[in-house]
Amino acid sequence: MVVAVTGLLAFQVHAGNEVLVSTDWLEQNLNNDKIRIVEVSVTPGVYERGHIPGAVNFRWHSDLVDPVKRDIASQxxxxxxxxxxxxxxxxxxxLYGDNNNWFAAWGAWIFDVYQVEGVKLLDGGRNKWEAEGRPLDTRAARYNGGNITLTGYxxxxxxxxxxxxxxAEGREDQALIDIRSPDEYQGKVIAPAGVQELAVRAGHVPGAVNVPWSSAVAADGSFKPADELRALYQSVGVDGSKPVIVYCRIGERSSHTWFALSKILGYEVRNYDGSWTEYGNSVGVPVTNPAGTVWGGL
Known part of the structure; x- marks a missing residue:
């Protein structure tokens, strides 16, 4: 680990990037008025039960997506x-959140889509913060209105x-990474256990390699060092020499891999947020299904 200094802020990050901040650094900067902490968790009520002091709450279900149509939040x-x-x-x-920072990484992706600079992810997210016994607050944070202006998409x-x-049809030469579990990738299941199935077919996009999101993190949920990440993706033929598309079930787990590939390794990466819930319901698209299932595991 190294300390990189940018203006008045010092970020403890993996060597070679300034996109992650450590739990130590964040606790030392809770009162820094140049920083805004944002929780993006998917579990209802988790923010209200206790959050990092000073953090505001962005609700993934309604704040970062369009509440009616299947789309990201409007500019x-x-x-x-x-x-x-x-x-x-x-x-x-x-940004930080529950579920191993999946939805916080989605938030980072949305910030990037709208070209907002100065966005970091708390390495290890909420789980690491809580596991280390760091402070939590139940009071909702309130701030005077900001003046940020979004100028692009x-x-x-x-x-x-x-x-x-x-x-999938070979008309474009790009790498595809399916970051779901091996069972989802093989077509044994459409969704993880206990999660609503939103697609009618199982399997994966032809040509996609399977690198589950969990392969990119250490035991405490923090990202592995850049050299380990680079070796991980090189082992399946993804080395940054051509553009990459990542996908999962609804786009949140793939945001986590998008962050690793794009922000830590510097590869050209697109997140397919339609993911398998769109692809697995589409008419006429090619599907690879090693498990031999057709409709919902039949």
């Missing part, structure tokens, strides 16, 4: 969300169904 709504959280141009944002960070089909 207008996202800008207002950030302003309400007291985020201004130049604010450093630190980067479509190169987002893959659409037609992009994935083009790769």
């Amino acid at each position: 207008e709504n996202f800008q207002q969300l950030l302003r309400d959280a007291g985020i201004s141009d130049g604010t450093t944002v630190v 980067n479509p190169r960070l987002r893959a659409r169904l037609q992009d994935v089909v083009a790769v």
